[in-house]
Amino acid sequence: MNSKPATATLLVSCPDRKGLVAAIANFLLTYNANIMHADQHQDLSEKLFLMRVQWELEGFTLPMESFGAAFAPIAAEHQMQWRVSLSTRKPRMAIFVSKYEHCLVDLLHRWRIGELDCEIPLVISNHEDCRRIVEFNGIPFHVLPVNKDNKAEAEAEQWRLMEEAGVDFIVLARYMQVLSERFVERYPNRVINIHHSFLPAFDGAKPYHRAFARGVKLIGATSHYVTEDLDEGPIIEQEVTRISHRDSVEDLVEKGRDLEKVVLSRAVRWHIDNRVLSYSNKTVVFD
Amino acid sequence: MNSKPATATLLVSCPDRKGLVAAIANFLLTYNANIMHADQHQDLSEKLFLMRVQWELEGFTLPMESFGAAFAPIAAEHQMQWRVSLSTRKPRMAIFVSKYEHCLVDLLHRWRIGELDCEIPLVISNHEDCRRIVEFNGIPFHVLPVNKDNKAEAEAEQWRLMEEAGVDFIVLARYMQVLSERFVERYPNRVINIHHSFLPAFDGAKPYHRAFARGVKLIGATSHYVTEDLDEGPIIEQEVTRISHRDSVEDLVEKGRDLEKVVLSRAVRWHIDNRVLSYSNKTVVFD
Amino acid sequence: MNSKPATATLLVSCPDRKGLVAAIANFLLTYNANIMHADQHQDLSEKLFLMRVQWELEGFTLPMESFGAAFAPIAAEHQMQWRVSLSTRKPRMAIFVSKYEHCLVDLLHRWRIGELDCEIPLVISNHEDCRRIVEFNGIPFHVLPVNKDNKAEAEAEQWRLMEEAGVDFIVLARYMQVLSERFVERYPNRVINIHHSFLPAFDGAKPYHRAFARGVKLIGATSHYVTEDLDEGPIIEQEVTRISHRDSVEDLVEKGRDLEKVVLSRAVRWHIDNRVLSYSNKTVVFD
Amino acid sequence: MNSKPATATLLVSCPDRKGLVAAIANFLLTYNANIMHADQHQDLSEKLFLMRVQWELEGFTLPMESFGAAFAPIAAEHQMQWRVSLSTRKPRMAIFVSKYEHCLVDLLHRWRIGELDCEIPLVISNHEDCRRIVEFNGIPFHVLPVNKDNKAEAEAEQWRLMEEAGVDFIVLARYMQVLSERFVERYPNRVINIHHSFLPAFDGAKPYHRAFARGVKLIGATSHYVTEDLDEGPIIEQEVTRISHRDSVEDLVEKGRDLEKVVLSRAVRWHIDNRVLSYSNKTVVFD
Numbered sequence A, B, C, D: 001m002n003s004k005p006a007t008a009t010l011l012v013s014c015p016d017r018k019g020l021v022a023a024i025a026n027f028l029l030t031y032n033a034n035i036m037h038a039d040q041h042q043d044l045s046e047k048l049f050l051m052r053v054q055w056e057l058e059g060f061t062l063p064m065e066s067f068g069a070a071f072a073p074i075a076a077e078h079q080m081q082w083r084v085s086l087s088t089r090k091p092r093m094a095i096f097v098s099k100y101e102h103c104l105v106d107l108l109h110r111w112r113i114g115e116l117d118c119e120i121p122l123v124i125s126n127h128e129d130c131r132r133i134v135e136f137n138g139i140p141f142h143v144l145p146v147n148k149d150n151k152a153e154a155e156a157e158q159w160r161l162m163e164e165a166g167v168d169f170i171v172l173a174r175y176m177q178v179l180s181e182r183f184v185e186r187y188p189n190r191v192i193n194i195h196h197s198f199l200p201a202f203d204g205a206k207p208y209h210r211a212f213a214r215g216v217k218l219i220g221a222t223s224h225y226v227t228e229d230l231d232e233g234p235i236i237e238q239e240v241t242r243i244s245h246r247d248s249v250e251d252l253v254e255k256g257r258d259l260e261k262v263v264l265s266r267a268v269r270w271h272i273d274n275r276v277l278s279y280s281n282k283t284v285v286f287d
Helices: A020-030 A064-077 A102-112 A131-136 A151-165 A181-186 A207-214 A249-272 B020-030 B064-077 B102-112 B131-136 B151-165 B181-186 B207-214 B249-272 C020-030 C064-077 C102-112 C131-136 C151-165 C181-186 C207-214 C249-272 D020-030 D064-077 D102-112 D131-136 D151-165 D181-186 D207-214 D249-272
Strands: A007-015 A034-043 A048-056 A081-086 A092-097 A119-125 A141-143 A169-172 A191-195 A218-225 A235-242 A276-279 A282-285 B007-015 B034-043 B048-056 B081-086 B092-097 B119-125 B141-143 B169-172 B191-195 B218-225 B235-242 B276-279 B282-285 C007-015 C034-043 C048-056 C081-086 C092-097 C119-125 C141-143 C169-172 C191-195 C218-225 C235-242 C276-279 C282-285 D007-015 D034-043 D048-056 D081-086 D092-097 D119-125 D141-143 D169-172 D191-195 D218-225 D235-242 D276-279 D282-285
Touching: A007 A020, A007 A064, A007 A276, A020 A034, A020 A048, A020 A064, A020 C020, A034 C034, A048 A276, A064 A081, A092 A102, A092 A151, A102 A119, A102 A131, A102 A249, A102 D102, A119 A151, A131 A141, A151 A181, A169 A249, A191 A249, A207 A249, A218 A249, A218 B235, A235 A249, A235 A282, A235 B218, A249 A276, B007 B020, B007 B276, B020 B034, B020 B048, B020 B064, B020 D020, B034 D034, B048 B276, B064 B081, B092 B102, B092 B151, B102 B119, B102 B131, B102 B249, B102 C102, B119 B151, B131 B141, B151 B181, B169 B249, B191 B249, B207 B249, B218 B249, B235 B249, B235 B282, B249 B276, C007 C020, C007 C064, C007 C276, C020 C034, C020 C048, C020 C064, C048 C276, C064 C081, C092 C102, C092 C151, C102 C119, C102 C131, C102 C249, C119 C151, C131 C141, C151 C181, C169 C249, C191 C249, C207 C249, C218 C249, C218 D235, C235 C249, C235 C282, C235 D218, C249 C276, D007 D020, D007 D064, D007 D276, D020 D034, D020 D048, D020 D064, D048 D276, D064 D081, D092 D102, D092 D151, D102 D119, D102 D131, D102 D249, D119 D151, D131 D141, D151 D181, D169 D249, D191 D249, D207 D249, D218 D249, D235 D249, D235 D282, D249 D276
Parallel strands: A092 A119, A092 A169, A119 A141, A169 A191, B092 B119, B092 B169, B119 B141, B169 B191, C092 C119, C092 C169, C119 C141, C169 C191, D092 D119, D092 D169, D119 D141, D169 D191
Antiparallel strands: A007 A048, A007 A081, A034 A048, A191 A218, A218 A235, A276 A282, B007 B048, B007 B081, B034 B048, B191 B218, B218 B235, B276 B282, C007 C048, C007 C081, C034 C048, C191 C218, C218 C235, C276 C282, D007 D048, D007 D081, D034 D048, D191 D218, D218 D235, D276 D282
């Protein structure tokens, strides 16, 4: 792939007011930052200001370990929520999968050829099926069967494994178990799911069967952050494809796989690139 | 436009069994039909056979006024529901509109340049707003205000006008009144509506506002035949377009207009061309 | 439509260097500007910085008639090319058309319902065909027949009419005459054309016939600024639609009309909103 | 996947005339065929009739080994070119690849999960790079370096390997060598290539770089049968995706990979399903 320069990316959200762009731009200029990309958005209804700015580390005169202290006064003055990430530190992604392997295989391939700039310290599944392809990629594969009786223990073990592996975020690549509230609260805006319908249509079970029964002319897929409410979390990306009366449910499942792969991989990609900010159950995806 | 030869189009649906294609093809061949296009579909789950066949009238040795009698034995043998249409007899379309004129203007323009091969004997509205553009196109414009008290009388008057005008089917071009059950039963599969969402998502009122609130990344439009259940009828066509966090509700409304125009006009076009067969709340749209 | 606040929009392009965002943000902050939207882009290969910033006029303490003088030092220091536009002053658009009316009708309707925030002081054609629809919209319609012998005089008369009407930019809505080099030089990046193919494929004449002959599976349309080289100017927008072996050339023409309308109207819309910056035969379309 | 019944598929092309549908339908009915799907097309300009008909083998009273003899009289009478395929006999596909593995990996995965109903007896490459993933899938991997001096011998060896493996058709999954005329003539309409542009735009080398330079707003991919003229063969499928001024050439390459995978896999799928008929440098893709 293309070798990109080392950069820092700052994500900010705060109440909208005058001078925010200038404040941030001046702060960075003080330390000689070479801004490579900046994008901001105002939500007028919520009076919210959101910004993403990315600059080169080379030539930036503020040591990043001191960034927090140096930026604190500005953040305090404007009541900013913020986080900064370094391209030199790859985020660590855990993949959860059940039996359908298409999203998993797609993510692993994109990772292998450098499309996804992250580490994958482990894959967790409730079935053995995907072991071979995961281990082919040199990634540890953990099988933790889950049922209604052992869910709590299973999740506890999942957490242990993820702590051990220093996981930053989780991708549910067609993982067929519902996560507990405690699990979700533990990883706010850090669990990405793929739902195989155009939400909010056909949320819940068997969306392709219901799409077939309803006779829609397009089917879709939706990637979103997981919240307490199943399929209700902030939508990151959606895509659709055309179907016709000639398509059986099996054809829908097959066409849907291509949607699921693309829609999930985009969301993962954007999350890794720190492009996604979530607020009031929506997302801003910065260009 | 391109001058097309005079044709007859036969639409058939019946229980699926062997020999149906041969039976119809042989019948037409007996009278020397030059088949220009034929398309069929089997719904395996419903064991249903559906066919559309179009042939040139020139050289067809069976007078069309005798078609019914000649075809009856085959229809009876195979329990066919069927109808035949002649390109020489343009269907007569009534347009219902309220205040939003974009779909109306689009339909009228397509009709004027020959895209829609129909007659438009009248436009009915519950408001005066669209009179000028309708009359510019030389079409009678009738205003019938509707409210909960006069709905029955208003519909009675609508029917009278449509009988008088020999209307075959009705297009609701953003008509903001709910039709009564009696109205809908009177025109089965002959009332086409445009709903400004990707059904079944956001059925009912204010779909753009709800799409905005939900933070979807695509918005859609759906054309369907009207049934007793609002927004539940057989879907004829759907389309979507991409939106982003930058789009306000007003932007959604604006982008949605382009969807509504295209999706409604396709449905109307296909209905006029006798391409649409409806069964078990779905449609087959023949190529 | 939605009543938007009065705003100023600044478009800047200059050699890329550090501090440009801060310089502009600080300048605007000095005069208490409430920035509603800002977007910038760096072309790394060309070392070029491009920015669009929009702010509310209400509360902006610098009188806009003094903007140029006040901004001059910054512009000079950074070798900026820039222009500023006020939402309170609608740009004046001339439409050129020949016989095909679909793009014209589409633009006029969008203008009538407020989608296109501009004035249309005149429509110029080399044929009488579109007079009625133009005059229905209350716009002066001028017919200037053009042939190889009178081209120079015809263009001179076109210029006279446009000067008289204070035209800012020109839209060629399927205008079937090639403009002279002198004409194009007179309106740099101010003449928008719609070409009925996915450029650079099928540039020149009869694109739909050639697309049909080549057996492509998608057809397209392209809107671009007109330059000396026919169909070679900076592309503003493109869109495609699917076709199949069932589509005749006439079907392509028909499906193409929907593309042409949408693609041209987007380009016009973005040009009016000062979203388009052109450099090295490309465009940046700011969000 | 879904277990489908055993079927035969007949592809026919001949001069268009009356009675062709009846002739074929009657022939099949004679032997009690249960037609599952039939689709035909007339090319009016070429006066050509093309048909695809698929029926269940169960209950079909004509032994398939006698099909040719039994169908011969009808074929002769109507000057039909025809071929029949059995779902019980999977076509044997050779994949040619160089260093880019994304299309290869995609095809192998679709094959593994049953999307592609074929055998893959071998993969041939001019580089070692893809050995591991190919052998992971249990498929023999042959490396035959090719250069201008040894091309003839290399192709001879490729042919030997393919004869040995009983290959029916070849997929060039980003294979970076031009095939000789002799090679192409040997496999008419049996070599499928993926070109990484929206043909005829940017045929030849470096399409993404040229798309970037031209400033197009959409990029595409095209799958086609290989003929003597590079990138000029009959197009099977095309797709595009949107890009913006923010996308570098590397971004185009990355977005393009997703197009290439989908567009190539569709073409391969349709070829395997006997849906593609080629004539006068175009394709008909039957539904």
